[in-house]
Amino acid sequence: MKCLSSIIAALLLAVIGAPATAQTSKPAEVDLGIFTFTSGPGAAYGVPGRNAADVVIGQINASGGIGGVPVKPIYVDEGQGTNAVVAEFRKLASDSNNQAMIAALSSANCLALAPVAEQLQMPTFMWNCDTHQLFLKDKYKYVYRTNSSTVPEFVADALYLLAVKPNVKTVAIIDPDYAFGRDAGLIFKQTLKALKPDIEVVAELYPKLGSPSFNTEISRLVAAKPDVIFSNFWGADLENFARQAAPRELFTSSQVILALGESVLQSVGNLLPDGVIIGVIGDGWWKSSTAQANPQTKAFIEDYRKRFNEYPVFPSFKMANTIYAVKAVYDKALATNKGRWPTRDELVAAAKGIKVDTLTGTLALREDNDGLVDQIVGVTEKSSSYPFPIMGNMVRYPANLVTPPVGTDPIAWISKLTPTMLANAPKPGSYK
Amino acid sequence: MAYSGPSVFGAFDMVVWQLLALAVAAMALPVAVPWLGFVITVAIGKGLAALGVAMLLRGGLISIGHALYVAVGAYATAFLMLSVGMNELFLLLVCTTAITMASGLVIGAFMARYRAIFFAMLNLAISMVFFTLLSKLYNLTGGSDGMRVATPTVLGVTLDRTKFDLVLQFSAVALMVVVALLIDRYLKSPLGEALTAIHANEVRLEYLGVSARGVILAVYTISAALAGLGGAITAVAIGHVVPELSYWTASGQLVLIAVLGGISGVPGAFIGAFFFELVRTFAADFVPDAWNAIVGVALLIVIFFLPQGLYGLLQRVKMRKARL
Structure with missing residues (x-):
């Protein structure tokens, strides 16, 4: 039995690799944990979100990634239930290349993840949860909503x-x-x-x-x-x-x-x-004059339509805009650091009060970390x-x-x- | 065939060793991979509930509603903290277990009359009624958004969350060993052995002067308390409780874990829970779009090739060694 447990431990170690160490230099890739539904009823919005993430990250990487580093999305299915979502979040937080998290779609998951993000000091951008309860009683340093509330x-x-x-x-x-x-x-x-x-x-x-x-x-x-x-x-x-x-x-x-x-x-x-x-x-209507006036948005819509044979819907834009917001936060932190790769705390500091031009308008993060859309x-x-x-x-x-x-x-x-x-x-x- | 297996005391020792080995694994894994600490803690919570289900299975009773007591435990913890202001981890665990035990006793008084499919469905019905209540009583329970569970103090000391998680993980491991040993003693006592007899021949048991209903009420109450304790651990570990804890798929998962681990010994439930949680975690990692299928296939393999569960495999290896 003991022998069995040591075998399991060894296997796990081999699978995961060495434990994370603190990141100071420029990583080979920017890992980005993205929580969305790819199974169950929530997939009706989760999958357009995921599709949009694929397109946007493709576009970002084609134009040099974030600070010259390519972005690699790591998708987590929220359909696994709150337990597993929290477990996955903790796991991804131990990846030192993963400096920011995009989570989550379901309000219940957002409410469960917010204190965890705070505890792990993990910059987290909530892309779709609308509940006005999120920032009602609790004040967070590491949790932002890049989205409007109910x-x-x-x-x-x-x-x-x-x-x-x-x-x-x-x-x-x-x-x-x-x-x-x-x-x-x-x-x-x-x-x-x-x-x-x-x-x-x-x-x-x-x-x-x-x-x-x-x-x-x-x-x-x-x-x-x-x-x-x-x-x-x-x-x-x-x-x-x-x-x-x-x-x-x-x-x-x-x-x-x-x-x-x-x-x-x-x-x-x-x-x-x-x-x-x-x-x-929100403001994620693909045919709005604001969206159509932005060449980047037009490229996104065209790319999305070609790949998935439909026009992006508003959950797609919530995700796309969140990813661009995260990129803007990185860019701001990199500029403040004069090119030195930012720590998680520096990212959070950069997010405070940031105003981002999104694909469909603007997104401002207020002092209470809520989004204005x-x-x-x-x-x-x-x-x-x-x-x-x-x-x-x-x-x-x-x-x-x-x-x-x-x-x-x-x-x-x-x-x-x-x-x-x-x-x-x-x-x-x-x-x- | 002459009995060549371990003696009763030998068997007891075996269980102790197996549990200690599990405990060592549960402590060692998170040292190597820190984020597994949370997975292990939640797995122990599930393992406790699955142990309750496994005990009922020994008596031939399938409960497909035992997530009810996990949810009762989890929400009891949330309410004790929010409404009563109880803020001490160990006190919370004790009180929650007592509350679920009481609810198990009350509901068990009705359940003890039923067997087979009626027992299974009645449990399912009650758990779904509770799920609906949790979802509908929005002002009280937060509905589908659930309730926050703050970080309790440990013996009066306020710990930062990272230290608290570690304490919780160690406490869960210790509880796993202690509770499992107690349940092991119970299952080997006359009251526990009567359980197997109910499965085999209930009428004969009654002729021996043992009340089948009493035996079932006892095991049902204990299994509810176990699930409640599991729910309390889960609630403080996650820090958030949602009505889905009581949903029928959660109950199904508990039966699955019990069968997967094997019901022939107490460690089985925990082996099953660890196996299930780890397979799911890694499946979701490597194939984020098909983790459901991976978990399903893994379960099918165990059910087809290891009808006695993972614990049965362990025993088979041991038997073969003994014969050699």
Whole structure:
């Protein structure tokens, strides 16, 4: 038995190589741990994220990598569960070439990884988790979110709705039954309550995440006849819902808001009539004028389309922008160090307050480590150039308008919003 | 065939040695590869729960809902810290074990009436009800986002996280050895031997004047306590608890680990847990897109070629040596 254990230990050592040592000189490659879903339902967003990472890292390496060093992504599947994700994170943190981590997609994993990153003093950039709980109670030095949170994302939908339908009376909500769906329902409801107190919520439905059928819920929505239906369904749920609701003319009988709708325009967009409100939860819309004006973005879109036979969706841009942000942090730290390779602490210091030009706009990291990203909202619009609808009548809400200021409780901030906010906000159609 | 195996005392010694060897491996691996410390700690947590499942399997009872007690343990730890303000590692482990033991006793009182598929399904049902509660009671449990578990103190001393992880790992290894030896004694006591008898012929056991229901209630309560202790270790190791701990796939994993390791001896559950966690870790490393398949194939190989589990293989080697 003892002999067996020593054999195992020897094997493991041979597999992994010598334990990590502190990195001071320029490494042969920049390892980059990237946590995303490549199995399970989360893969609906995890795989576009991973695809985008492949394309972006290819582009970065083609133009000399980071500080002349090629980047090597190490992908970790979040579908393994929180246990294994934490274990993988610890493992990758022991790799001295891996100075920064991009993690994670799921909010639960982000919440679990944040204290671990802090403990291991590992610069970590959270690319997709939206939960406003992340920085609510805890202050982190090593954890940044290169992404907006649920609050600006769903406040933007409410602003857009009130701009295009100022006389709306009744609203129904249908969200998946987990923290993300519940949070979205609360935020959307509270925003409407603050900006237009006479709105009545006639139905709140929270079907199980991953339900094969939403027919019961659709029947209830048809019967309730609300002016507006809000949903933050995503992935397979959103496609299922669109397929099941379209034949029952839910999209024509009510004004529907699909907060994450951009991600399914290419797959089920043709089922949707013109005028369905579509969110991007961020600014990652590939056809926006900002994206199209940037040659780098155009190259990314073209490359992505060639390799994966589809246009990038917003999760792709969240990942791509995060990787460019990490590169910008490296570049800044290298410049501060006058070319000496940065330590992890120097990277974290460089990330503080950085403002990055991304593929689709800008990303600013605030003093509380949260990301400031604009929010694009629009409606479905048939297109003569594409076999699927694109977004029209768009607006780009500046991040500062829709994001609660540093140190405020987000839900309390929402309840203090006033109709003047609506007057000051840019109008639908003001953005192309 | 004349009995040529080890004597009862010899067998006891054997288990001690096997457990000590496991403990040495569990301590040595992280010295060589520091990040494995966490994997080992979580594996011991799973091993404890799998040991509970293995005990039930000895009595012919399959629980495909034992992750329930892992989750009860994990959330009990989270709530004890958050609501009660209990902040001492060892106190937390003791209280959590007591809480899961109590819940095991209550639920076991119903479970002891059922056998076979009914026992399995009822356990599954209760664990899924608990999963749903954890997910739905958003304001209380944080829903699918889960709850934070802070770093507890150790004997009143606040340690930095790295030292704490080391203490936790050593404590888990020590607990593994102590608990496994206690369970080994239990399984070799009349109450434990009655378990095998239930599997073989329950009616005859009743005629001998032993209450089958009592035997099952005892083993069920103990197995719940083991799973709860495993859950507590997992919760403080990860620092975050999520409802998925109670999901049926987690229960399935425990049965898998128990079968994989082999139920003929106490070390089996831990061997299975170490094997499973290490295979998964390395599979995810080398083939990030197909780790599921690698784990699946590894399990199939063990089940096809080692029906007695990895521990059975160990015993077979020993038997052959004894015969030579």
